Amino acid sequence: MPTPTAPETPLVTIGDLFEQWAADRADKRAPNTIKRYRGSIRSFEAFAKGRDVRTLTGDDVFAWAVHRRDRGGISPRAINKNDLVAVSSVFRWGAGRASGQILASNPAAGISLDEPRIVPQRERTFREDEIAAILSAALAVQPDPRNPTLSNAKRWCPWLAAYSGARIAELTHLEQRNIRTEAGVMVMDLRVTKTGEPRTIPIHSHLLEQGFQAFVKICGPGPLFFDPTRHGERSLTSPGELRGHKVGKWVRATVRLDPGVDPNHGWRHTWKTRALGAGIEERLRDAITGHRVASVGRRYETPTLAMLAGAMNRFPRY
Missing domain, CATH: 1.10.150 (DNA polymerase; domain 1)
Incomplete structure (x- = not known):
């Protein structure tokens, strides 16, 4: 048998x-x-x-x-x-x-490539002339009826980054509903973040004076800085990230930025450095930028909106 x-x-x-x-x-x-x-x-x-x-x-x-x-x-x-x-x-x-232990072991465990030592050629913060050039270029952007969300991103995202230290993709994912008033403070709710943990940031008064709140009102519901209908659902990169890349390319090309500094991420370094100079406490700087705190004890401290608003009020104007 x-x-x-x-x-x-x-x-x-x-x-x-x-x-x-x-x-x-x-x-x-x-x-x-x-x-x-x-x-x-x-x-x-x-x-x-x-x-x-x-x-x-x-x-x-x-x-x-x-x-x-x-x-x-x-x-x-x-x-x-x-x-x-x-x-x-x-x-x-x-x-x-x-x-169900499909694999007997992890074949990628311990695998890595040797990384060449990279010596930074300059500081990661923007210099004063770079700050002025980027923000001036953003102020000069005119609405483009052919692609309004792109011109909106060029106009506002550098300024939002300059006054928040937020990652560019956190800003380019903003929707109208994410801009609101709480306890008399205009805030932006960052819902798409690197860590997956949302955070709320007070909006600097200088942005409101420039008309940011009025801009948000006329945009209508939905994303402020990209048009979902222009992006394929199967794309591996989110539309907010793609828009952030375009903003970075535009900044570098427009102001001929030094290749040693990142056109988007440089604002995180710049914001924290200026906040340090303004005497803003480290715990508040971390809360606003979304950096993880250094100790277990600090994790028990959750800065209130009033604390964050007070810190933002002390942040110097550009």
Whole structure:
């Protein structure tokens, strides 16, 4: 009598494993994180050419990382910080009990590329002439009826960043409903953040004097700085992030910014430096910019809106 044949184990690709991980982590990870990981996973899946995830080894992961560096032109630091973190997170889950231990182990564990030592060529804050050039260029932007949200982003996002230290994508995701008044203070609710933790920031009086509140009122409901109808739903990069990239490119091209400073992120360094000079307490500086506090004890301190508004009132005008 013939021996029964064991059923064949179904193929599990890297993409299959990722979708299972994403479903399990949906309530534990920020949506932006899952979306960001998806791009790295798709790259690795294309490199592995549909192989079963259980056949992959550390050598395969390392070869892919080298391919990303040498063929894709991506820096080792970006690969270590983004691609390998994404793949390792998914594989670690695949080797855990939550997944039913699909994998025997995490093949990406301990894999990294050597990062060349980078010596900064200058400070990360904007210099006074750069501040004046960027903010003057933003003030001079005229409404563009062909793409109004782009001209709106060029006009307001540099100024919002200058007076908040917020990340550019946190600002470009703002909607009309995120600008409101609470206890007599005009605030902006940043709902799309790097950490996934929302925060509320008082709006500096100089922005209100420039007409920011009136601008928000005439925009109507929805995003202030991008048009959702212009962006495909399957794009790996959110429309707010894409808009932030465009603002950065516009700033660099318009003011011929020094390549050693980031046209968007430079405002975070500049805001914190100016806030320090204005005597604003570190805990308040961290609360406004969304930086994690340094100690467990500080996590018990939640600055009130009145405290944050007082700090913003002390922040010097440009």
